[in-house]
Amino acid sequence: MMAPEAPARTPSAKPAQLAEPVLEIRGLCVDYGYGADAVSAVVDCDLVLRRGEVMGLAGESGSGKSTLAMAAIRLLRSPGVITAGEVLFHSRPFSEEGPRGTIDMLAANDSVLRTVRWSEISVVLQSALNALNPVITIGAQFDDLLRVHRPSFSNRDRWNRSAELLDMVGMTADRLRSYPHELSGGMCQRAMIAMALALEPQVILLDEPTTALDVVTQREILEELMGLRDQLGFAALFITHDLSLLVELADEIAVMYAGRVMERAPAASLFHAPRLPYTYGLLNCFPPMHGPRRPMEGIPGSPPDLRVLPTGCAFHPRCRWAMERCRQERPVLRPLGGPNREVACWLHAGDATIPRELAHPEPPAAAGRPAATGPARAARARR
Amino acid sequence: MSATVAGGVAVLEGKNLTKYFSVKRGHGVLARRALLYAVQDVSVSIGAARVTAVVGESGSGKTTVARMLAKIISPDGGEVLLDGRPTPRGRPREYARQVQMIFQDPFASLNPVHRVRHNLVRPLKIHHVTDDVDATVTGLLRRVSLEPPEEFAAKFPHELSGGQRQRVAIARALAVRPRVLLADEPVSMLDVSIRLGVLNLLADLRDAEGLAILYVTHDIGSARYLADTIVVMYAGQLVEAAPSVSLTDEPAHPYTQLLLSAAPDPERPQPPSLVRSGAPPSLIAPPSGCRFHPRCPHAMEICRRVSPPSVEVSSGHSAACWLHVDSDRRLLEEERTPGSVATTDPSAPQSAPECSQPTSTTRTRRKEA
Numbered sequence: 001m002m003a004p005e006a007p008a009r010t011p012s013a014k015p016a017q018l019a020e021p022v023l024e025i026r027g028l029c030v031d032y033g034y035g036a037d038a039v040s041a042v043v044d045c046d047l048v049l050r051r052g053e054v055m056g057l058a059g060e061s062g063s064g065k066s067t068l069a070m071a072a073i074r075l076l077r078s079p080g081v082i083t084a085g086e087v088l089f090h091s092r093p094f095s096e097e098g099p100r101g102t103i104d105m106l107a108a109n110d111s112v113l114r115t116v117r118w119s120e121i122s123v124v125l126q127s128a129l130n131a132l133n134p135v136i137t138i139g140a141q142f143d144d145l146l147r148v149h150r151p152s153f154s155n156r157d158r159w160n161r162s163a164e165l166l167d168m169v170g171m172t173a174d175r176l177r178s179y180p181h182e183l184s185g186g187m188c189q190r191a192m193i194a195m196a197l198a199l200e201p202q203v204i205l206l207d208e209p210t211t212a213l214d215v216v217t218q219r220e221i222l223e224e225l226m227g228l229r230d231q232l233g234f235a236a237l238f239i240t241h242d243l244s245l246l247v248e249l250a251d252e253i254a255v256m257y258a259g260r261v262m263e264r265a266p267a268a269s270l271f272h273a274p275r276l277p278y279t280y281g282l283l284n285c286f287p288p289m290h291g292p293r294r295p296m297e298g299i300p301g302s303p304p305d306l307r308v309l310p311t312g313c314a315f316h317p318r319c320r321w322a323m324e325r326c327r328q329e330r331p332v333l334r335p336l337g338g339p340n341r342e343v344a345c346w347l348h349a350g351d352a353t354i355p356r357e358l359a360h361p362e363p364p365a366a367a368g369r370p371a372a373t374g375p376a377r378a379a380r381a382r383r
Numbered sequence: 384m385s386a387t388v389a390g391g392v393a394v395l396e397g398k399n400l401t402k403y404f405s406v407k408r409g410h411g412v413l414a415r416r417a418l419l420y421a422v423q424d425v426s427v428s429i430g431a432a433r434v435t436a437v438v439g440e441s442g443s444g445k446t447t448v449a450r451m452l453a454k455i456i457s458p459d460g461g462e463v464l465l466d467g468r469p470t471p472r473g474r475p476r477e478y479a480r481q482v483q484m485i486f487q488d489p490f491a492s493l494n495p496v497h498r499v500r501h502n503l504v505r506p507l508k509i510h511h512v513t514d515d516v517d518a519t520v521t522g523l524l525r526r527v528s529l530e531p532p533e534e535f536a537a538k539f540p541h542e543l544s545g546g547q548r549q550r551v552a553i554a555r556a557l558a559v560r561p562r563v564l565l566a567d568e569p570v571s572m573l574d575v576s577i578r579l580g581v582l583n584l585l586a587d588l589r590d591a592e593g594l595a596i597l598y599v600t601h602d603i604g605s606a607r608y609l610a611d612t613i614v615v616m617y618a619g620q621l622v623e624a625a626p627s628v629s630l631t632d633e634p635a636h637p638y639t640q641l642l643l644s645a646a647p648d649p650e651r652p653q654p655p656s657l658v659r660s661g662a663p664p665s666l667i668a669p670p671s672g673c674r675f676h677p678r679c680p681h682a683m684e685i686c687r688r689v690s691p692p693s694v695e696v697s698s699g700h701s702a703a704c705w706l707h708v709d710s711d712r713r714l715l716e717e718e719r720t721p722g723s724v725a726t727t728d729p730s731a732p733q734s735a736p737e738c739s740q741p742t743s744t745t746r747t748r749r750k751e752a
Contacts, residue, residue, distance in 0.1 A: 287608030298579030
């Protein structure tokens with residue numbers, strides 16, 4: 001089994017104290033283009049990913065969630081430019097090699113980035129079929145990776161390690177001889193996850209990893225992933241537009257709108273007691289699977305054009321509780337009530353009356369741990 | 384097996400629809416043609432002022448069914464009935480006027496070099512629907528809530544958001560005043576926040592104008608929200624059909640149960656574990672008997688041998704599963720089909736390369752680890 005020395009997560013001790021941060025994003029701004037034509041895709045974003053935790057990043061397309069993640073590891077494509085902010089990676093590698101201490105990702109040069117990318121922070125992209133090289137076998141792609149990053153490995157070692165990694169994600173070793181087009185979408189995505197985990201990273205960025213997959217496959221893969229998280233102890237930044245999925249999966253969720261983080265809260269709190277009208281709207285976009293059917297509204301209007309953002313709060317044209325202040329002043333993220341939750345909304349500042357929908361009580365602390373890690377752990381216990 | 388339409392008259396009906404595709408297997412001199420059983424013996428009926436949802440994973444044949452009903456592809460077996468009458472071969476214009484399709488990707492289904500107005504005027508001209516083109520275009524855009532219509536008519540598709548584009552695509556389908564809309568995953572390419580808007584629009588069209596709508600989707604939650612009847616497809620076959628609430632609250636077929644447990648549902652305290660629940664089979668060499676039996680937790684001996692009949696579980700709710708067949712009939716079937724059937728084709732599930740998910744050996748190996 002891989003990395004037996006990986007720190008065992010002790011879930012029972014979780015909610016009491018917060019784990020130490022592993023990736024800190026502070027005031028990050030990303031523009032596409034230069035000068036007058038520049039479009040701000042990410043504005044002043046703060047996120048803290050803690051060791052061994054799953055941070056969910058939710059938002060509509062164009063809200064800047066992928067841009068934020070790609071900028072954090074300097075994988076942004078031109079014309080994306082990081083204009084401000086800092087990204088700190090507090091490295092404490094699982095293996096002997098690998099950088100230690102805090103690394104300023106935005107100041108790091110190529111050779112430092114090379115030691116961090118993939119081996120300490122790896123990425124799983126949305127379309128596995130496009131992310132894998134179509135003209136060489138899965139095994140050759142593992143071989144490529146291990147040859148560069150594990151120079152001490154012999155041919156046999158590399159093959160064995162690849163087989164072990166595939167086994168970890170529930171695939172048989174004979175799949176190493178397959179080409180990507182011979183595998184189903186789910187299997188490709190599993191192979192991608194195995195590859196991302198090959199070098200025992202501390203952080204894994206999942207950019208809509210299951211959006212292209214069927215629900216059954218999606219759940220299987222996510223369960224595998226959460227089981228591996230418990231087993232290997234990596235932290236994950238999970239990007240998706242499917243908030244209902246995140247609630248089952250993440251420890252903490254940040255909701256982005258028009259390039260800004262608008263609400264951040266523990267998953268259970270966010271689901272049971274959303275404070276931001278946009279979060280409330282997003283949660284009401286998913287028809288329930290139980291109870292009587294009733295008409296639902298979704299969110300009126302459409303996501304804003306980043307080139308011509310509305311004044312004040314970017315969400316105000318779609319917000320049913322918009323006030324005069326929302327049209328003029330832009331709300332900033334400010335701490336709210338319970339521990340580690342923040343919201344950027346004027347309804348929760350000053351003497352505005354908070355609508356009933358946004359004032360549900362916080363769930364009891366016992367529910368602070370989302371349910372989703374439950375089955376993963378149960379599944380592991382069964383094995 | 385047939386999806387009954389409760390309280391409505393079937394406008395469009397597919398009876399025992401079957402479609403094979405010929406696919407190439409292997410390379411060079413070893414290349415062989417094989418038949419892919421995309422849809423087998425599927426009957427669906429769509430009633431006026433009703434939404435019928437077809438739910439299934441990718442590859443289950445749900446889009447193929449919709450395309451056969453639209454007569455974009457012709458079935459290899461079975462027939463399409465409009466108002467209970469057989470339809471002529473091919474795709475006559477009169478048929479297209481009554482049965483319109485909405486496609487999944489509004490980014491691809493609208494002509495990008497022409498304005499919205501042109502996209503809407505084309506069907507009007509082709510079908511000679513009206514003389515007053517301008518008023519009709521305005522009316523169409525109003526019906527799909529694109530206001531002000533004059534402004535939207537002058538835009539190019541790339542100037543619209545995904546939701547607006549899909550509304551234009553719906554308006555275009557409505558232009559010829561069809562009686563049936565076949566919507567093939569109309570919201571899966573759209574952002575979650577605007578999906579409900581499009582679904583509500585379809586619901587309004589059903590309620591206000593009595594359109595018969597087929598809603599093809601992989602999202603059983605949205606099917607429950609919108610549809611009156613849901614039919615579930617698996618590996619090219621119909622496995623369950625029922626009124627939508629009855630189907631989602633009391634799923635009778637193990638596959639429907641699997642689909643429901645996989646759907647995200649933050650409200651349940653403990654999502655069931657689905658690790659190693661397998662994958663859909665190859666449609667070139669489908670499993671013998673019930674196609675779901677290799678993945679089914681309740682699989683019995685007969686499931687491996689004989690394809691299950693469709694039985695009525697409760698009123699209007701039918702499922703194709705041996706679990707719901709009474710034991711006398713099951714025993715009778717079992718005796719009627721000799722056991723040798725099983726020996727001639729025991730390897731069917733294994734021979735399907737795509738379903739080579741975890742073998743039992745991996746499972747034991749993992750247990751030991």
